[in-house]
Amino acid sequence: MVASRPHGGNTKSSRHLQLAVASVLSIVLLWTLMVKGRASADTLLSRSGGKVRVGWVGRKFNEGRLPSGLSLQEASKVVSDNFGNMMWSLGARNLVDHNATELVSLSAPPHRAAVHAVLMPTANLLTNLSMYKYFQDYTKVIATIARAQPPDTPILVIGIGTQVQFDDLRPSSTGTEAAGLDVSRASEVQLPPEQVSFLKRVLASGGIMTARGRLTAAVITANGLPPPLPLGCPSLFLNHNPRLGATLQQKWDAVLRQRDPNLRLAITMPAVPGELEDFFRPIVQMLSDRIFKVFPNSVAILQTKRDIDTLDWFHERHDLYLREGRVRYYYDPQSWFDSLKSSFDFVFGFRIHGTMAGVASEVPGLVIATDLRIRELADSMIIPTIDMDKANLKPESFDLFDFIESVPSYGNKFDARRREVAKVYAREFKRLGVPLNPGIASIARLEDSELAAEEE
Known part of the structure; x- marks a missing residue:
């Protein structure tokens, strides 16, 4: 969901026979449970x-x-x-x-x-x-x-x-x-x-x-x-489009080509540990001054209760009050997907799974890696990312479109990596006798030459 501010008589011999059969069956059952497991x-x-x-x-x-x-x-x-x-x-x-x-x-x-x-x-x-x-x-x-x-x-x-x-x-x-x-x-x-x-x-x-x-x-x-x-x-x-990366890349390119001030942005909030408030202070200011105040169709996507603290920073330190509709949270995956697909052009922020919700919805995005977990996930899946210590997030000079342009995007590597991972799942699930989702199986069967032919 999305919210804004789920009987008969037996002879003696027959009884002996039944007991014997029961004993044998019990032994077989016990052997099955104890030995075969x-x-x-x-x-x-x-x-x-x-x-x-x-x-x-x-x-x-x-x-x-x-x-x-x-x-x-x-x-x-x-x-x-x-x-x-x-x-x-x-x-x-x-x-x-x-x-x-x-x-x-x-x-x-x-x-x-x-x-x-x-x-x-x-x-x-x-x-x-x-x-x-x-x-x-x-x-x-x-x-x-x-x-x-x-x-x-x-x-x-x-x-x-x-x-x-x-x-x-x-x-x-x-x-x-x-x-x-x-x-x-x-x-x-x-x-x-x-x-x-x-x-x-x-x-x-x-x-x-x-x-x-x-x-x-x-x-x-x-x-x-x-x-x-x-x-x-x-x-x-979560999305079985075999050329998902190409679709995302086309939309990424369109965002940069148009540089539209009315760009519909889904912004995921940084997780701000209490001991690092001073470090995150300018980042929160950048979000306030260079995104929410500049792009009227930008929306804060909350994923944790602590994100409310970040909203409070906006209010108390930057005089930013996001109107109803510009703060959303989703506690049902399908609602999240539907909303992103119908209402947003780009996902920008600091939460890897907020970005992955966009990928599933065919909405391009990038994630700023604030820790090792985000970095290794993004690298493993070829999700556009940049380490926070290398990113120009200064509130006095940040420009969203220049920033997006500086981050390596999906390109052909994303689809190639997805096929590579799908092939591993197909191989291992077959070995274990577990039926694989047919959408993933179809991606695994796709060859590079087939995609190249489609692109010509």
């Missing part, structure tokens, strides 16, 4: 009407859309403390072919069901040992779910990421310099034993482990584990 594929298919049963650890999207009119605080309680997480979870859920797959929730105890595989989107879980206390509860939950599965049930961990403190990797006065970190420093991140144990359990299951990007892959490898597949965020495939 899970139901056969035929049993799983018969239970689900011919569909492959896949365990799901994540948000449920099949319980109807939430009602309109929820406040930001109300929506945060029932959806997530960051609405961008919906993109991640929905993208992972839509990796499978829902016409051939039945998703079975494993979130509630005992975290176990007769399933063929387990799909587990985890996002940024991994952290340095020094910060584990903040991730301990989440780690225990997903590790418990993983341990509850039979040994030969493959676990598909999708998009795992690392969330390390900048000081764990490189000293920085502001914390922003680490956005361009060389992955060779990943060896300085020591993962907690509990997280290493979880990763080993996933690998032992014979499933797959995909990572946000090269940094997370390097951290996992540096901690003595085989490298994961650095495929970025599954939201990369």
